[in-house]
Amino acid sequence: MACTAALALTAGCGSGSAGVGNADSGTIHVLVYGDAGNTVEKQIVETFNKTSSVKAVLDTIPGADYQTKLQTVITTPQAPDVFFNWGGGSIAPFVKAGLLLPLDDLIAKDPALKSSFLPAVFDTAVIGGKSYGVPMRGTQPVLLFDNKQVLADNGITPPTSWDQLLDEVRALKAKGVTPIALGGGDQWPTLMWFEYVFDRVAGPGLFQKAVGGDPSAWASPEAAKALGMLKQLIDAGAFGTTFDSVKFTDGGSPALLAKGKAAFELMGSWEYATQQSGNPQFAKDKLGYSSFPAVAGGQGDPNDLVGNTNNFYSVRATTKHPEAVAQFLKLMYSDQFVKAQLAIGNLPTTTNTPQFLSGSASPEYSGYQYDLVKKAPSFQLSWDQAYPPAAITPIHQAVQRFFDGQLDAAGFVKAMQALPAS
Secondary structure, rough: OOOOOOOOOOOOOOOOOOOOOOOOEEEEEEEEEEOOHHHHHHHHHHHHHHHHOEEEEEEEEEEEHHHHHHHOOOOOOOOOEEEEEOHHHHHHHHHHOEEEEEOOOHHOOOOOHHEEEEEHHHHHHHEOEEOOOEOOOEEEEEEEEEEHHHHHHOOOOOOOOOHHHHHHHHHHOOOOEEEEEEEEOHHHHHHHHHHHHHHHHOOOOHHHHHOOOOOHHHHHHHHHHHHHHHHHHHHHOOOOOOOHHHOOOOOHHHHHOOOOOEEEEEEEEEEHHHHHHHHHHHHOOOOOEOOOOOOOOOOOOOEEEEOOEEEEEEEOOOOOHHHHHHHHHHHHHHHHHHHHHOOOOOOOOOOOOOOHHHHOHHHHHHHHHHHHHHHHHOOOOOOOHOOOOOHHHHHHHHHHHHHHHOOOOOHHHHHHHHHOOO
16 A cells, blocks of 8 residues: 655655665664655754764665665665664565564663554564564554535435445435545555455454465455455445546546545545645545444454554664664654654654644644544554565455456455465
């Protein structure tokens, strides 16, 4: 799932060259995803360097190339000491290869490296019972966005149950309104529907079992029920007939929502910033948001979330300066860090975040998200980030083909069972 879809992907201008690791024993190299968020990372590096004898060098790789180049450099002597990632499956192969430093000893010396973050988020980078990442940047839960005017004109409200959602889909379709905007051309927006429906029906355990290497989870009765519900939603005309020609990344699906041609859109929290940029008046007056509806009789808690829990900093196992790295990671829960991230529209997942929400780009929206994340019993990482990178394309193709009717439930199960385990 795209985690920085609303940001322009540009090469960062750090104090080091992109991808150049720690050749100098007096420095630690911090590698990050190159985009607009680098302004805060530069600020934090400068703060660290004011008091540390070991200096941090910030290296950036343009977002579009980040995953590929990280895979290339991580096994070489030029590997960074600290690097940006998504937790879960994005680092699981590195853990398996012994490339990452477990952070448990650092946490034992400074418990705030763990206790300063919301547990549902921090645990995303816990693998095999050991901690391999400290949250950085901000959380990005998936929410159900709506056009308040379209809902009011059609006498409906944000659905709190799956049955209500189906009823509203049918009512909107009967009036010639596309019920739900979907950027199916990007594939990953379609995946969000699977993530939530599977969670609401089966709870988080089914997916955890599957991503842990047990393919039988995909063939469970709960999985069959979730796929049946999705098929019912598709057949009801929820997404129209042209969703595969629409993309989020080129502004297509957000425009459908903003222009009143669709009532809802399920999207990551960056939808708000996207609408503020492309349709500011709509974002101000008519953009609504709510949590995903509950499923009657489902095993999943209605407060469960899916999405990108946060980005993380992980540490190379062979770093020469673990003490300096620990001091650098402490800044990820500092007041300065929280205020700087809020100022650019990110929502940190630190326990001290609430006291600074009034200074965020959108205080009401930030507060709503933070409360959701704080009370979430489970925050399921996007499937395409929870699995190893090699699984991303097969997952995207399977969800698209199911929505298109090219795969039936059995075909979808077979495709998911063939995925490489974390």
